[in-house]
Amino acid sequence: MSIAHDIQSNRLLDTEIDNNFSDMTPPLTDKQVLVASERCLFCYDAPCIDACPTDIDIPLFIRKINTGNVHGAAKEILSANILGGSCARVCPTETLCEQACVRNTCEEAPVEIGRLQRYAVDRLDRSLPYPFTRESDTGKHIAIIGAGPAGLACAHQLARNGHQVTIYEAAAKSGGLNEYGIALYKLVDDYTQKEIEFVLEIGGIEIKYGQALGRDISLKQLRDQHDAVFIGIGMSNVNALNIPGEELAGVEDAVAYIRDLRQESSLANLPVGRRVIVIGAGMTAIDIAVQSKKLGAEQVTIVYRRAQSAMGASLHEQELALKNGVNFVCNAQPTQILGDDSGITTMEFNRTELDESGKLIATDEIISLECDVVFKAIGQKFSSSPLGSDDKPTLDHRGRISVNENYQTSLSDVFAGGDCINGNDLVVEAVDHGNKAALAIHHQL
Template identity: 50%
Template sequence: MIDSLKHLPTSTASHADLAGNFTDLAPPLTARQAAIESARCLYCYDAPCMRICPTEIDVASFIRNIHDGNVNGAAVGILKQNIFGGACARVCPTEILCESACVRNHDAEGQPVRIGLLQRYALDHATLAEHPFTRAPANGRRVAVVGAGPAGLSCAHRLAMLGYEVVVYEARDKSGGLNEYGIAKYKLTDNFAQREVDFILSLGGIEVQHGRVLGDNLHLADLHAQFDAVFLGIGLSASRQLGLTGEDAPGLAAAVEYIAALRQADDLASLPVPRRAIVIGAGNTAIDMAVQLRRLGAEEVTLVYRRGYESMSATLHEQEIAKENQVRMLVWAAPNEVLLDAAGRVRGMRFERTRQLDNLVAGTGEFVEIAADAVFKAIGQRMDPASLSDPMARELENRGDRINVDAFYRTSVPGIYAGGDCIAQGQDLTVQAVQQGKLAALAIHHDIESKLEAA
């Protein structure tokens, strides 16, 4: 457990009672519901839902297959474009992507086809006897993938399909990246993340080595010399700092650390739970953190953001989840001081009221204090400097704390590619990471084939 939270009490509820608070956020469709919902689709010729999908799933086609009783066909169609289709059906913000583009939004119904739930139905009910895709004959080429998250495994899977031998290096004990460690427990339940990883690896041709940390026991220069190409899907593993005195005090922690501990906990009743908590941030991670604290038994949870509701990166759907779980939201307030008790532990936080001034956030000189036993930072992630500490890694061009890539996910160092949260593109969505990994694999294949033809 996180050292800075060890002084906090655990829940008074049992594991069984707490587990009941972490069942599916959106219950799956029954066969009857799936039949009715799939019948609502108009199967648009130029389906806007497909055009807005980051992985370019043929939405109308898979829904038609469900309607016609061809669930296996629907599942294979989804997986052809998005090998993480099961996780994305559960965590993808469909309300701002495919479902927002559904033409059913514009008629008298005002209700889109529930594409996410239909995608989940197809993948949950498919009866595939074996992996739906086969590997091409081995081509004798090897590619290293650093990071076993959605971007890395998507890249590895596509390369394996093309006949490459792929070695994936992962720092943590389990594969899956944020699907395993960073998503709210009520969004990916019943060990789904690991079952999906097992399915992806069942294709063959992919070796995963855990406990391999870039910048520690793994070096980019070595990989570059030993493999035909390298793909970096290392994510953003370090939490941003508030820059305030007392930030290392007991009771102050990164939200992602707590979420990871929660997802890996065998006994939810063993987790430290503050009676009153503050979550700083406005993204989906902040919402996940705040809601899960409430479901673990925290009496008061306040989410604080320095701008207004309209600027929050968390979708309106996520904001509604927070409200339904009685999370208090305080906007236009910026962290000013960590308040400590006589023992040096967090007892609350002082915030300065803010306002918008020429598109910037400015302080008003008015302050508000909120009592809390713990404060959780959900203000974004950054690259771990140690990850890119070796000489070759320092040659990678970056933009801020992200790796810069071209349109084909090539970095500034020939033979090294990158995708997912670690690059300066996209909105840090799982579905985008999957697509970037897939497209990077195709670019790697094209570049290697081009070199062979030139030779």
């Protein structure tokens, strides 16, 4: 007999939870760094640089580490990517720089670029002056909407160029995805806030909290009051399953749950289902599945409508889930969630297959999985309503803000970057957008 609606707190002891949520990839030791950095071949026109959205000169910073110039390595990283510390921790390096590493070819083991980057940034010598200086005040004032990775990178670059920046942030804390969306074990010890303190040290950046676009401030107002505006508001809506039972208690939005988890001071307090189903195939699906396991869920199953090979999450992420005891059910398309007012008991799926033309079709076969909680992790959507009705930037065919190669929107003084234009969910891409938009704004002003 299954126990229906088994959702409770304190499934594990605090000590167990602390252990489960400790740093997933601990820092390299000095000796490991010596070995890892020596493996870098100092490639010419290195493929890893191409693979990094922020074009960090990876061979150069690794060489600097190897020669003992670790502070120089950190400066090299941060000058290309001011959030190089968090990127080192959260980037899916296995699909970016490390995938491009030439050491994969014969040795099937790339240089550990991400971990080396973390080593360097963590050792920026704070007894030396702040590594960036502001140019003389330009008298220009730029508004940035959203203190996420894109907005912070943009703000830092603009501040370096001598502009005044005000960031309008809807939440109570800055950091965006880094603060509210990244799995806890990837960014421990309140790293996001420490990193933002470092970003703001450049000076000339003010952050106003609790200022949501479309609620507390309007785009028109900001355009009137500033010389340029950068929008980096991410995606606020979550895709729906659109199946019966979705409204029942126990059906949760993964993004919202992770957000709560990231802000919870005592993780044992979080309600955790005994049997958890995660619908989705991306990084968020992996994150919520693994974190559910780490909180003490007995059975966690990721269900995906296509084959496992089509999953958006990298193999590395999938392995992480498997290692944490998460099950995968693939080729299963949600049809309904069963339950009552007190909660849910079962989720049903149709087995899918590919037809002759390669199109995914549902078969008659029904798969039924018992559950207490269902997490939806099937992607987020950009909501354009905060942009207002008149004089708003043009949207692209996916409904996101449309920009040109300079990250400029259809409004010449309004720029945008991060997930609200792209939606790849990558911190490092958001930083790249912020950097490039800042340079374009600087040139324009």
